Amino acid sequence: MLVDDQRMARAFDVVVLGAGPAGEVCAGRLADGGLEVAIVEEHLVGGECSFYACMPSKALLRPAEALEEARRIPGAAEAATGTLDVPAALARRDEVIHDLDDSAQVPWLDDNGITLVRGRGRLDGKLTVRVGDEVLEARRAVVVSTGSDATMPPIPGLAEAEPWTNREATVAKTPPEHLVVLGGGPVGVELAQAWRSLGSAVTLVESHEHVLGREEPFAAEEVEQALGDAGVDVRTGIRATAVARSDGKVTVTLSDGTEAIGDELLLALGRTPRTDGIGLDSVGLGADGPIETDNHLHVQAEPWLYAIGDVNGRALLTHQGKYQGRIAADHILGRAHASLVYGGPLSPRIVFTEPQVASVGYTLAAALEAGIDVEAVDADVNDTAGGSFYGRGVPGRARLVVDENRRVLVGATFTGAEVGDLLHAATIAIVGEVPLDRLWHAVPCFPSRSEVWLKLLEAYGL
Amino acid sequence: MLVDDQRMARAFDVVVLGAGPAGEVCAGRLADGGLEVAIVEEHLVGGECSFYACMPSKALLRPAEALEEARRIPGAAEAATGTLDVPAALARRDEVIHDLDDSAQVPWLDDNGITLVRGRGRLDGKLTVRVGDEVLEARRAVVVSTGSDATMPPIPGLAEAEPWTNREATVAKTPPEHLVVLGGGPVGVELAQAWRSLGSAVTLVESHEHVLGREEPFAAEEVEQALGDAGVDVRTGIRATAVARSDGKVTVTLSDGTEAIGDELLLALGRTPRTDGIGLDSVGLGADGPIETDNHLHVQAEPWLYAIGDVNGRALLTHQGKYQGRIAADHILGRAHASLVYGGPLSPRIVFTEPQVASVGYTLAAALEAGIDVEAVDADVNDTAGGSFYGRGVPGRARLVVDENRRVLVGATFTGAEVGDLLHAATIAIVGEVPLDRLWHAVPCFPSRSEVWLKLLEAYGL
Numbered sequence: 025m026l027v028d029d030q031r032m033a034r035a036f037d038v039v040v041l042g043a044g045p046a047g048e049v050c051a052g053r054l055a056d057g058g059l060e061v062a063i064v065e066e067h068l069v070g071g072e073c074s075f076y077a078c079m080p081s082k083a084l085l086r087p088a089e090a091l092e093e094a095r096r097i098p099g100a101a102e103a104a105t106g107t108l109d110v111p112a113a114l115a116r117r118d119e120v121i122h123d124l125d126d127s128a129q130v131p132w133l134d135d136n137g138i139t140l141v142r143g144r145g146r147l148d149g150k151l152t153v154r155v156g157d158e159v160l161e162a163r164r165a166v167v168v169s170t171g172s173d174a175t176m177p178p179i180p181g182l183a184e185a186e187p188w189t190n191r192e193a194t195v196a197k198t199p200p201e202h203l204v205v206l207g208g209g210p211v212g213v214e215l216a217q218a219w220r221s222l223g224s225a226v227t228l229v230e231s232h233e234h235v236l237g238r239e240e241p242f243a244a245e246e247v248e249q250a251l252g253d254a255g256v257d258v259r260t261g262i263r264a265t266a267v268a269r270s271d272g273k274v275t276v277t278l279s280d281g282t283e284a285i286g287d288e289l290l291l292a293l294g295r296t297p298r299t300d301g302i303g304l305d306s307v308g309l310g311a312d313g314p315i316e317t318d319n320h321l322h323v324q325a326e327p328w329l330y331a332i333g334d335v336n337g338r339a340l341l342t343h344q345g346k347y348q349g350r351i352a353a354d355h356i357l358g359r360a361h362a363s364l365v366y367g368g369p370l371s372p373r374i375v376f377t378e379p380q381v382a383s384v385g386y387t388l389a390a391a392l393e394a395g396i397d398v399e400a401v402d403a404d405v406n407d408t409a410g411g412s413f414y415g416r417g418v419p420g421r422a423r424l425v426v427d428e429n430r431r432v433l434v435g436a437t438f439t440g441a442e443v444g445d446l447l448h449a450a451t452i453a454i455v456g457e458v459p460l461d462r463l464w465h466a467v468p469c470f471p472s473r474s475e476v477w478l479k480l481l482e483a484y485g486l
Numbered sequence: 487m488l489v490d491d492q493r494m495a496r497a498f499d500v501v502v503l504g505a506g507p508a509g510e511v512c513a514g515r516l517a518d519g520g521l522e523v524a525i526v527e528e529h530l531v532g533g534e535c536s537f538y539a540c541m542p543s544k545a546l547l548r549p550a551e552a553l554e555e556a557r558r559i560p561g562a563a564e565a566a567t568g569t570l571d572v573p574a575a576l577a578r579r580d581e582v583i584h585d586l587d588d589s590a591q592v593p594w595l596d597d598n599g600i601t602l603v604r605g606r607g608r609l610d611g612k613l614t615v616r617v618g619d620e621v622l623e624a625r626r627a628v629v630v631s632t633g634s635d636a637t638m639p640p641i642p643g644l645a646e647a648e649p650w651t652n653r654e655a656t657v658a659k660t661p662p663e664h665l666v667v668l669g670g671g672p673v674g675v676e677l678a679q680a681w682r683s684l685g686s687a688v689t690l691v692e693s694h695e696h697v698l699g700r701e702e703p704f705a706a707e708e709v710e711q712a713l714g715d716a717g718v719d720v721r722t723g724i725r726a727t728a729v730a731r732s733d734g735k736v737t738v739t740l741s742d743g744t745e746a747i748g749d750e751l752l753l754a755l756g757r758t759p760r761t762d763g764i765g766l767d768s769v770g771l772g773a774d775g776p777i778e779t780d781n782h783l784h785v786q787a788e789p790w791l792y793a794i795g796d797v798n799g800r801a802l803l804t805h806q807g808k809y810q811g812r813i814a815a816d817h818i819l820g821r822a823h824a825s826l827v828y829g830g831p832l833s834p835r836i837v838f839t840e841p842q843v844a845s846v847g848y849t850l851a852a853a854l855e856a857g858i859d860v861e862a863v864d865a866d867v868n869d870t871a872g873g874s875f876y877g878r879g880v881p882g883r884a885r886l887v888v889d890e891n892r893r894v895l896v897g898a899t900f901t902g903a904e905v906g907d908l909l910h911a912a913t914i915a916i917v918g919e920v921p922l923d924r925l926w927h928a929v930p931c932f933p934s935r936s937e938v939w940l941k942l943l944e945a946y947g948l
Contacts, residue, residue: 045932078933079871086875087561094556094566099549099575104556106565113561120874342932346940365927374931382931409541412582413548414904442876442904448928448936449910455928458918465827466910466917469836469844470507470804471540474910478808 033159034139036062038356040167041145041153041302044071046333046345047169048129053353055136062160063138064145064153069126072171072190073342076121080194081214082376083117088221089378093441096416110199110222121195147303151328154303165328165356168315169349170302172295172334185269187289190215199224200288204276206264207292208235210375213247215290216256217377226256227284229276231263236381238369240388240437242402243381246419247439250379259284297335313337319364321352330356339371365455370435372451374444379418382447385435385454386425397428398435403479405440409471415441422476424450426484432457438476446474460486495621496601498524500818502629503607503615503764506533508795508807509631510591515815517598524622525600526607526615531588534633534652535804538583542656543676544838545579550683551840555903558878572661572684583657609765613790616765627790627818630777631811632764634757634796647731649751652677661686662750666738668726669754670697672837675709677752678718679839688718689746691738693725698843700831702850702899704864705843708881709901712841721746759797775799781826783814792818800826801833827917832897834913836906841880844909847897847916848887859890860897865941867902871933877903884938886912888946894919900938908936922948 036059040051043065051063068075087108094104122128133140143155147168153160174189176182187206188196193215199222205212208230220226228235228251234244235251235258251258259278266277267289276284299311307326309315314337315323321336323329330352333345344367354362372384388400405411405420420440427434436450453463464486468474498521502513505527513525530537549570556566584590595602605617609630615622636651638644649668650658655677661684667674670692682688690697690713696706697713697720713720721740728739729751738746761773769788771777776799777785783798785791792814795807806829816824834846850862867873867882882902889896898912915925926948930936 073932079874082875082933087559090556090559091562091565094552094562097549097552098578099571100553100556100566102571102574103553103568104562104566106567109561109564112564116560343929343937346932347927347929361923365924367929372929372931374934410906412541413544443907444872444931444934445905445907445936446910447934448908448930448939449914451930452911452914452920452925452928453918456915456918456920456924458914458920461823462827462918463914465809466914467805467809467829467834468910468913469834469906470535470808471544472836472906472909474907475805477910 033161034062035161035163036060036139037163038165038167039064039153039160039162040169042071042169042171042333043069043140044169044171044333044345045073045342046349047071047167049346050167050169050332050349050353051133051138052136053350054356055138057353057357059164059357061138062141063133064141064143064155064160066142066144068124069129069133069140074121074129075124076191076194078342080117080121081218083120084113084194084218084222085214085376087113089442092378093415108221113222114197124195146301147306149306150326162328165330167330167332167352168302168335169331169333169345170298170335172297172340174291175294175296176291177293179264179267181267182264182291185267185274185289187267187274187291189291193290200286201225202227202286203288203290204274204284204286205229205290205292206276207294208232208260209292209294210236212290212292213251213375213377215292216251217254220251220254220256227286228256228258229262229264229278229284230258230260233261235260236375238387239375239381239383240423242421242423243383243437243439246379246421247375247377247381249419250377295334295340297337299335320355320362321348321364322355338368341371341373344371372447374447376444378441379420379439380441380443381437381439382444383435383437384447384451385433387435387437388423388425391425391435396434398425399428399484400425401480401483403476403483405438405443405473405476407479408473408475410473410475412471414473415443422480424480424484426460431460433460440473443473449474449477460484495623496524497623497625498522498601499625500627500629501526501615501622501624502631504533504631504633504795505531505602506631506633506795506807507535507804508811509533509629511808512629512631512794512811512815513595513600514598515812516818517600519815519819521626521819523600524603525595526603526605526617526622528604528606530586531591531595531602536583537586538653538656540804542579542583543680545582546575546656546680546684547676547838549575551904554840555877570683575684576659586657608763609768611768612788624790627792629792629794629814630764630797631793631795631807632760632797634759634802636753637756637758638753639755641726641729643729644753647729647736647751649729649736649753651753655752662748663687664689664748665750665752666736666746666748667691667752667754668738669756670694670722671754671756672698674752674754675713675837675839677754678713679716682713682716682718689748690718690720691724691726691740691746692720692722695723697722698837700849701837701843701845702885704883704885705845705899705901708841708883709837709839709843711881712839757796757802759799761797782817782824783810783826784817800830803833803835806833834909836909838906840903841882841901842903842905843899843901844906845897845899846909846913847895849897849899850885850887853887853897858896860887861890861946862887863942863945865938865945867900867905867935867938869941870935870937872935872937874933876935877905884942886942886946888922893922895922902935905935911936911939922946
């Protein structure tokens with residue numbers, strides 16, 4: 025057996041475990057830096073995000089968004105009186121996810137000289153990864169980027185009812201007649217709105233007082249209102265106490281004694297890092313909870329081990345996983361300054377509903393809780409000249425959270441139709457620590473909605 | 487007469503000459519600072535921009551933009567198969583310009599305690615403005631914000647042919663059957679595309695090799711291509727040598743011996759500061775060319791006189807006029823640091839065609855000409871995950887111009903469908919002088935088109 029094992033062993037500089045966006049970016053940067061890299065993937069190269077999350081959910085939301093915007097513009101509206109074509113929208117979604125075929129992603133690995141090893145990988149002691157019978161030896165490092173799974177809470181009957189997770193909810197071939205959504209975070213609100221726009225009846229159950237509980241209250245209220253206006257039955261402040269499926273229907277018993285009955289049940293109650301079954305025990309690490317890392321994405325007890333993306337629990341966002349992938353790669357390559365500067369719960373983030381919610385840094389409440397001396401200023405995104413042309417009638421608001429001692433931004437939120445690309449300006453202002461008195465001289469263009477910056481800085485007294 | 491004059495004289499802290507955006511913003515900020523302000527306007531409160539420029543031109547462009555975007559999204563496309571409704575588009579344009587009635591703007595002045603004096607104002611010596619028979623005395627300052635007119639070059643027959651300027655071209659009640667546009671700057675390309683989308687045949691004549699000569703060549707080429715694809719007859723590298731109107735047709739003789747014949751001729755060959763007839767001679771200043779100002783918008787020879795907006799020739803952009811208005815007001819109010827930091831030809835600017843062209847700072851050519859040691863990096867805006875959902879099929883490119891010595895951005899250009907709001911991030915990075923190595927940690931959200939920043943910084947080697 026020992027002889028066989030040695031025959032099967034292949035050596036690389038770095039072995040990356042998991043080919044989602046974080047793993048791919050890390051592997052690509054390592055290969056670009058001249059290292060020999062293997063990447064191990066059990067399912068689809070491209071990962072959850074490309075096939076079962078961000079990409080298909082945006083594909084499902086976009087048709088209604090584009091159509092509604094055209095219908096808000098006199099001249100275009102009269103040309104856009106038809107009905108949203110659900111099969112065409114779903115066919116485009118299938119195109120975006122390449123019909124769950126990852127062969128389009130593979131040439132990129134080849135071109136970068138990265139060896140793809142298909143199969144379930146697990147750590148097998150120091151610098152070693154086992155994939156089935158094959159052993160991959162890492163000369164320098166192993167990077168774990170196995171991602172996360174939808175959290176399955178211990179609600180009686182839930183597991184047996186075979187609920188949808190993001191996976192089934194993003195790739196479903198037809199809209200369910202009635203979809204019950206458990207959880208009003210980003211995944212829950214996006215998919216509730218998407219399927220509603222494609223014709224499903226939707227009930228959304230959120231245990232907190234409002235959906236999007238980590239965002240500014242005004243953002244949460246706007247999204248909740250939009251869901252309600254679209255006909256989603258939004259039920260907040262109650263939780264599921266039991267689930268049962270029979271005769272093709274799923275019945276959710278709620279804490280207020282009522283029931284929600286649908287054809288499908290979507291579980292959107294958070295994510296659990298995929299640490300189970302990846303051999304963490306073989307290097308003396310526990311599998312409960314995320315893998316702890318330092319600012320180099322390094323697992324401190326093991327100088328050869330890194331963990332990036334959802335599995336480290338820092339920020340469950342694709343772009344943050346990719347950022348961590350770049351930093352881990354740079355650290356392995358021995359580059360200076362390869363350290364996280366800005367991320368975690370402060371990471372920039374966009375909820376792609378209509379209105380969109382784009383935010384970065386602290387909300388007012390989070391800043392106060394963190395003990396920062398802040399002032400918040402608000403302005404109406406639609407109360408700009410640009411608001412005459414874009415997103416008319418969709419609520420839109422902006423808030424800046426200012427650190428009064430340092431006189432820099434520490435948080436920003438924008439809501440409104442397609443405001444996502446307004447966010448990066450705030451991210452740069454925050455990460456760049458641009459003083460407010462300097463920011464005042466960065467003049468947004470007339471007539472764009474970016475002029476909301478003028479109103480915000482004026483509201484601050486500048 | 488002397489007695490009469492005195493009886494008619496009213497005194498204010500500041501008299502603002504011209505109620506366009508620059509004048510209005512300046513007056514508002516002065517009033518907010520506790521000063522007694524009069525604003526003099528001969529025509530419409532709100533100025534060229536609100537009634538005859540940015541606002542109506544965007545209103546004319548927006549219907550086609552929104553409709554085309556819907557038509558690029560499967561699912562929405564099938565619902566948007568009708569024809570653009572020209573009367574509805576024009577009615578919305580009329581709504582945007584309030585049917586050329588400025589009464590909606592007036593309450594804002596009243597609310598801010600600003601006295602509106604209607605009539606043609608002219609300087610009449612130091613700290614004095616005459617409006618017809620009325621004399622306005624200024625205790626502290628006079629601010630000239632009279633704007634600009636379309637430039638009328640000395641082409642034989644041009645003036646007699648009664649060409650349209652931006653005024654007629656933005657408020658026309660019906661699309662001309664055939665519009666000939668002289669000049670391929672922002673005004674020319676926007677209005678050529680707008681009227682083409684509303685059904686006019688359009689010929690565009692530009693004397694330089696390409697339209698939008700001050701922007702990056704790739705941006706100019708993309709817009710030129712888009713105009714051509716839409717059926718605009720774009721004729722570059724030739725100039726008008728004579729113009730004649732007869733039988734309702736206007737004939738433009740061109741330098742290559744050909745002719746362009748249309749129903750209307752739009753003059754879009756630049757702007758001339760409105761310095762004529764505003765009494766500059768009464769304070770010893772000449773009226774040829776823009777009013778020269780220092781960085782406080784101050785006319786140096788006359789410590790009480792300021793000039794803001796188009797009339798000083800610094801940057802013929804509404805948002806820059808407003809910025810100057812804020813600075814002049816702060817300087818009059820004696821506030822510290824009331825000085826221009828970033829503007830002039832480097833000002834951020836958006837051309838609202840499809841593709842849009844959004845740029846700030848130097849182009850590569852302009853930076854090299856200025857003797858700055860720069861490197862430019864390019865990336866494709868559509869080659870982002872966000873590009874799967876927005877502006878599909880519309881060309882889109884981005885360029886950063888990096889100062890190699892200071893390692894900061896000094897220029898940025900974005901093209902593509904509705905990329906305007908991507909610009910402010912670059913403006914903040916440039917004005918905030920955020921080091922590139924810091925900018926690398928400002929992570930744009932997946933899947934937004936702002937991720938083009940990743941590609942740009944990667945192309946730079948970060």
